[in-house]
Amino acid sequence: MQAEIISIGEELLIGQTTNTNASWLAGELNAAGIRVARVTAIGDESDAIVDMLDEASQRVKVVLVTGGLGPTRDDVTKTAIGRFFETEMAINDTVLSDIALFFRARGLDLTETNRQQALVPKKAKILRNAFGTAPGLWLERKKSIFVFMPGVPHEMKSMVSTQLIPKLRKRFKGQHIMHKTILTHGIGESFLSEMLSDWENRLPPSIQLAYLPSPGVVKLRLSGRGEDKAILSREILQQVDKLQALIPQYIWGHDNQRLEELLGTLLKKKKKTLVLAESCTGGYIAHRITSIAGSSAYFKGSVVTYSNELKERLLGV
Amino acid sequence: MQAEIISIGEELLIGQTTNTNASWLAGELNAAGIRVARVTAIGDESDAIVDMLDEASQRVKVVLVTGGLGPTRDDVTKTAIGRFFETEMAINDTVLSDIALFFRARGLDLTETNRQQALVPKKAKILRNAFGTAPGLWLERKKSIFVFMPGVPHEMKSMVSTQLIPKLRKRFKGQHIMHKTILTHGIGESFLSEMLSDWENRLPPSIQLAYLPSPGVVKLRLSGRGEDKAILSREILQQVDKLQALIPQYIWGHDNQRLEELLGTLLKKKKKTLVLAESCTGGYIAHRITSIAGSSAYFKGSVVTYSNELKERLLGV
Numbered sequence: 001m002q003a004e005i006i007s008i009g010e011e012l013l014i015g016q017t018t019n020t021n022a023s024w025l026a027g028e029l030n031a032a033g034i035r036v037a038r039v040t041a042i043g044d045e046s047d048a049i050v051d052m053l054d055e056a057s058q059r060v061k062v063v064l065v066t067g068g069l070g071p072t073r074d075d076v077t078k079t080a081i082g083r084f085f086e087t088e089m090a091i092n093d094t095v096l097s098d099i100a101l102f103f104r105a106r107g108l109d110l111t112e113t114n115r116q117q118a119l120v121p122k123k124a125k126i127l128r129n130a131f132g133t134a135p136g137l138w139l140e141r142k143k144s145i146f147v148f149m150p151g152v153p154h155e156m157k158s159m160v161s162t163q164l165i166p167k168l169r170k171r172f173k174g175q176h177i178m179h180k181t182i183l184t185h186g187i188g189e190s191f192l193s194e195m196l197s198d199w200e201n202r203l204p205p206s207i208q209l210a211y212l213p214s215p216g217v218v219k220l221r222l223s224g225r226g227e228d229k230a231i232l233s234r235e236i237l238q239q240v241d242k243l244q245a246l247i248p249q250y251i252w253g254h255d256n257q258r259l260e261e262l263l264g265t266l267l268k269k270k271k272k273t274l275v276l277a278e279s280c281t282g283g284y285i286a287h288r289i290t291s292i293a294g295s296s297a298y299f300k301g302s303v304v305t306y307s308n309e310l311k312e313r314l315l316g317v
Numbered sequence: 318m319q320a321e322i323i324s325i326g327e328e329l330l331i332g333q334t335t336n337t338n339a340s341w342l343a344g345e346l347n348a349a350g351i352r353v354a355r356v357t358a359i360g361d362e363s364d365a366i367v368d369m370l371d372e373a374s375q376r377v378k379v380v381l382v383t384g385g386l387g388p389t390r391d392d393v394t395k396t397a398i399g400r401f402f403e404t405e406m407a408i409n410d411t412v413l414s415d416i417a418l419f420f421r422a423r424g425l426d427l428t429e430t431n432r433q434q435a436l437v438p439k440k441a442k443i444l445r446n447a448f449g450t451a452p453g454l455w456l457e458r459k460k461s462i463f464v465f466m467p468g469v470p471h472e473m474k475s476m477v478s479t480q481l482i483p484k485l486r487k488r489f490k491g492q493h494i495m496h497k498t499i500l501t502h503g504i505g506e507s508f509l510s511e512m513l514s515d516w517e518n519r520l521p522p523s524i525q526l527a528y529l530p531s532p533g534v535v536k537l538r539l540s541g542r543g544e545d546k547a548i549l550s551r552e553i554l555q556q557v558d559k560l561q562a563l564i565p566q567y568i569w570g571h572d573n574q575r576l577e578e579l580l581g582t583l584l585k586k587k588k589k590t591l592v593l594a595e596s597c598t599g600g601y602i603a604h605r606i607t608s609i610a611g612s613s614a615y616f617k618g619s620v621v622t623y624s625n626e627l628k629e630r631l632l633g634v
Binding site for chain 1: 327328329330331332333334335336337339340341342343344345347352353354355356357358359360361365387388389390391392425428429430431434450469471494496498505506507508510511517525526527528529530531532538540592593595597599600601602603604606607608612613616617618619620621622623624626627631
């Protein structure tokens with residue numbers, strides 16, 4: 001099953017906001033067996049949105065849209081929905097009571113602008129918003145599903161995890177996508193690719209390989225799709241084993257592993273603890289180390305001596 | 318002048334990488350007076366790339382593409398360029414000597430895979446890569462300009478700043494885009510929009526207003542386009558002044574200002590210095606404060622006591 005993600009908001013087109021919503025959503029869809037074929041960001045313009053919905057639905061069966069559902073005038077996604085689906089709007093009682101509750105909990109009165117957020121397309125099924133006032137909207141046209149969600153990240157993420165993904169899984173069960181990434185260092189991608197050429201030639205057609213270079217680290221990603229999760233997993237892990245045997249000296253980790261995590265593993269294994277003295281890194285190393293769950297087992301703390309005075313008093317240098 | 322950005326790479330469609338390239342590039346284009354109408358991310362598939370180039374060129378005059386120019390087999394952008402522009406490939410001597418120099422400087426021999434990176438479309442003008450081996454490619458077809466650049470962020474950014482933007486500015490001079498963002502707190506967007514309704518109604522048609530809500534902060538962005546930079550700037554700043562007079566109690570900053578910057582300004586004004594004792598924040602507060610240039614004027618350092626032992630020894634608690 002293939003999907004497209006459409007992110008709406010002028011802030012994505014002027015460099016003000018990075019589209020973290022789309023990458024997060026793509027990861028969740030992949031985990032549910034749905035491939036994302038395209039991610040598009042467009043501005044808050046009704047015509048552009050209607051065109052985009054039409055285009056996307058000609059390519060894929062699932063179209064997921066975030067943004068432009070707020071109560072202010074620059075948000076026009078709901079207007080575009082009305083036009084594209086030829087549907088009238090009506091106040092939805094569940095949404096209205098959710099919104100009323102949202103404001104009451106904050107000791108605020110409901111204004112007319114807030115009430116308007118309960119005005120939703122008659123044809124839409126509602127995804128309730130646990131953290132804000134704009135509901136999610138599920139609509140279908142011809143053979144495509146369209147789901148519209150707010151652009152505020154924590155509102156969208158909660159809606160996706162608790163409502164969207166379970167619904168999509170039920171509809172498209174039996175689809176699986178798996179990625180496995182091997183982290184290498186100490187060798188450039190062109191040398192690595194020559195070294196791995198024979199292995200790459202013999203990869204089964206169901207498995208794709210990608211090289212992801214960044215300063216100091218080249219990631220190798222194996223991706224596959226299939227109906228049988230166990231077979232898919234076995235096939236990919238077999239290739240990971242082969243790779244491990246071919247280039248053990250360059251591999252230092254897997255998937256989203258980070259160097260600070262590896263450091264923690266090594267410290268625990270060697271039963272050592274760590275204290276830092278930082279200067280111009282200004283606490284950043286301590287921050288990276290403490291971002292690993294369980295780091296208190298080996299990390300004692302850091303003395304961030306940004307001034308000469310503190311360097312002398314605390315470190316004696 | 319309008320542009321589209323096309324980002325190529327499966328990693329953008331599976332949640333592995335966030336598209337920071339596109340947001341950065343969009344900001345640079347805006348500063349050069351070029352509006353970005355659409356950002357699209359697609360995978361490393363030759364057919365999808367060719368279709369996308371065709372589509373985009375029917376909508377806009379400038380198409381900027383990043384990614385898929387690497388030396389490994391999963392990178393197919395160059396193949397797609399050959400098909401779309403009906404151009405043959407030839408070894409470019411400048412590029413070849415740049416690549417040879419790149420490897421020689423690292424004490425490495427040039428392999429056949431590296432040499433292939435100097436194979437570029439005959440019709441292309443070259444943008445040299447100061448930090449890597451894949452050159453940028455400038456091609457024109459019918460009335461559209463297409464520029465292909467590597468996806469590795471620091472290689473692309475250097476190419477954009479030193480070569481792409483100067484070329485585009487020369488071509489499209491006399492276009493200006495301006496954004497001004499006002500940062501508010503202490504009031505939700507729906508209440509703010511009702512409070513500002515009269516002012517919003519009287520905004521000149523050349524200025525657009527957007528509300529950008531996030532937890533605790535609502536940003537108000539004023540955007541305008543025009544031929545005369547001075548007039549544009551004056552019109553927007555007049556509205557900023559009006560806004561300042563209307564809701565002074567909710568405004569705490571402008572544009573990309575951050576709370577840690579405001580803290581620094583206040584400390585300098587009051588001639589105070591700051592030392593921190595952090596525990597579970599693990600150095601993150603020190604990191605945020607030291608991320609502000611000039612923070613050494615008021616920030617002495619932080620004692621990050623992650624363990625009880627250090628809390629007792631260093632802080633006496």
